[in-house]
Amino acid sequence: MIDALLSFFISVEMSDNDRRALLILVIILLVLLFIIGLIGMGIRWIIMRQADKADGLMYEVTVAHVINNPRDYRKMASKKNFRLFFQKSLIPLGVIALGVLIWVIYSAIVDGWNRNIFEEFLDLFFLWHYEDPDNYVQIFGITFLAKWPAPFEDHPAFHVEHLVSYIVVPIIVGGSLAYLYQAQGYMVRALVCVKRSNEVFRKSLKGYNANTLDPNSVPYDPSLHSANDSNKL
Amino acid sequence: MKFLKNFGLGLLYALLFPVILAAVAVFAVYGFLRGIVYFFIYLVRFFKGEKIFAAFPEDEKAKEIIDRARGLKKEEAPAQQQAPQQNIYVQQNYYPNQGLPPQGQQPQQPGLPNPGYPQQGLPNQGYPQQGIPSQGYPNQPSYGQPLPPYGQPQYYGGQPFQRDQLPPGYGEPTPVIPQQPEQATPQPEAITLNREVPPVEPAIENKEMEGDEDDD
Numbered sequence: 001m002i003d004a005l006l007s008f009f010i011s012v013e014m015s016d017n018d019r020r021a022l023l024i025l026v027i028i029l030l031v032l033l034f035i036i037g038l039i040g041m042g043i044r045w046i047i048m049r050q051a052d053k054a055d056g057l058m059y060e061v062t063v064a065h066v067i068n069n070p071r072d073y074r075k076m077a078s079k080k081n082f083r084l085f086f087q088k089s090l091i092p093l094g095v096i097a098l099g100v101l102i103w104v105i106y107s108a109i110v111d112g113w114n115r116n117i118f119e120e121f122l123d124l125f126f127l128w129h130y131e132d133p134d135n136y137v138q139i140f141g142i143t144f145l146a147k148w149p150a151p152f153e154d155h156p157a158f159h160v161e162h163l164v165s166y167i168v169v170p171i172i173v174g175g176s177l178a179y180l181y182q183a184q185g186y187m188v189r190a191l192v193c194v195k196r197s198n199e200v201f202r203k204s205l206k207g208y209n210a211n212t213l214d215p216n217s218v219p220y221d222p223s224l225h226s227a228n229d230s231n232k233l
Numbered sequence: 234m235k236f237l238k239n240f241g242l243g244l245l246y247a248l249l250f251p252v253i254l255a256a257v258a259v260f261a262v263y264g265f266l267r268g269i270v271y272f273f274i275y276l277v278r279f280f281k282g283e284k285i286f287a288a289f290p291e292d293e294k295a296k297e298i299i300d301r302a303r304g305l306k307k308e309e310a311p312a313q314q315q316a317p318q319q320n321i322y323v324q325q326n327y328y329p330n331q332g333l334p335p336q337g338q339q340p341q342q343p344g345l346p347n348p349g350y351p352q353q354g355l356p357n358q359g360y361p362q363q364g365i366p367s368q369g370y371p372n373q374p375s376y377g378q379p380l381p382p383y384g385q386p387q388y389y390g391g392q393p394f395q396r397d398q399l400p401p402g403y404g405e406p407t408p409v410i411p412q413q414p415e416q417a418t419p420q421p422e423a424i425t426l427n428r429e430v431p432p433v434e435p436a437i438e439n440k441e442m443e444g445d446e447d448d449d
Contacts, residue, residue, distance in 0.1 A: 033244070036243075036244060036247045037240045037241075037243045037244045037247065038240075038243065039243070039247055039250075040242070040243030040244050040245065040246035040247030040248075040250070041239055041240065041242070041243030041246075042243075043243070043246045043247065043250060043253070044239075044242055044243055044246045047246075060292065060295040060296065060299060061291050061292060061294075061295040063295075063299070064294070064295035064296075064298040064299055065298075066291045066294050066295045066298070067291065076289070076291055079289065080289070082264070082267060082271070083286065085264055085268075086264075086268055086271055087286065089264065089268065093268075179261060180257055180258075180261055182264075183257050183258075183260045183261035183264055184253075184257045184260075186260055186264055187256055187257055187260040190260075
């Protein structure tokens, strides 16, 4: 098997252009990996921030020993966590409701119920022509996108008749993203609370040895020490 | 090193992002449905005139416990400071037959306990030092009894002294006794341990120098 692989790589003959293309491909992959890692670090940072808030929710009732078992902890945490989520998601839901209200009123006035506001909103962006086979190339039998950015199917354009879509779609999308962010916080806090409910009330004997004497609790008795020891003092 | 660890975890989170997104979507839908139910519950509360987001009973209890603990700490600190500022009313009573000082001696200093007249059956009521056990203040009148004017001592029970019954020297300014210089207290001997101190041997260089001197 290994011999076959080695013979395959040795037998591959690459031109200078192929080598350059391969080098650029490796660099692009490394940059992509770095960017993906940074994005993942950002996601993790956001998740950890929400996890800290979960501890703040249950701090006082736990420290004051109002709650003394994991079951009550989970129950209370669920209530408080949902209330926080409800309060935090009021604004995003309100924003979404505002966007929908604008769309309903506009559609009722112009009788445009069949219009796709999201498609109209894409007027403001570049659209790539991905269906053209000339934009792809075969390398080692694998299809790669060769022209990027590919020839545009459509260029950004502003249409006055789509003005309401340009307003409504960002409102709805922004509100939805904000709501998803709050839902992510709700999920993370719920998971952390379940984890804490098992940790906070755990009685651990890890590191404890019943046969170990605490040297601080044993009084010093000079008669038990020899003269040589006292000289050392 | 820490950055690399975080970067690796970041890659893991990025790979798991689709799973996280799916879980978030589930929680979003669940939260929305539960939110609709709670919206009507809160609406009913609002029209009842109650607080929509009233504090949980557990939170109120926890707050009360924590406040009580903090309040106790606050009360302890001024109590310790106020203790020396309490006013102590001491009545100077002299009896013609008992306890009179001999001629030429100063009368009993106020405030000192009089062992001949123990305070018996006199409850300590109404004084500022309530709650503090009375220590050695004899003949202290009970609460409600007016205090005698300053400089007019009286018998126990309220009968005033006659001026001629007062001990000689009473009311005169107290002579100032010059303060004796403090004698130096003998210092205790230094405690030495029974330790055999080895004789200090001179350094080799010193030996050589001594030898040089001898040579000279």
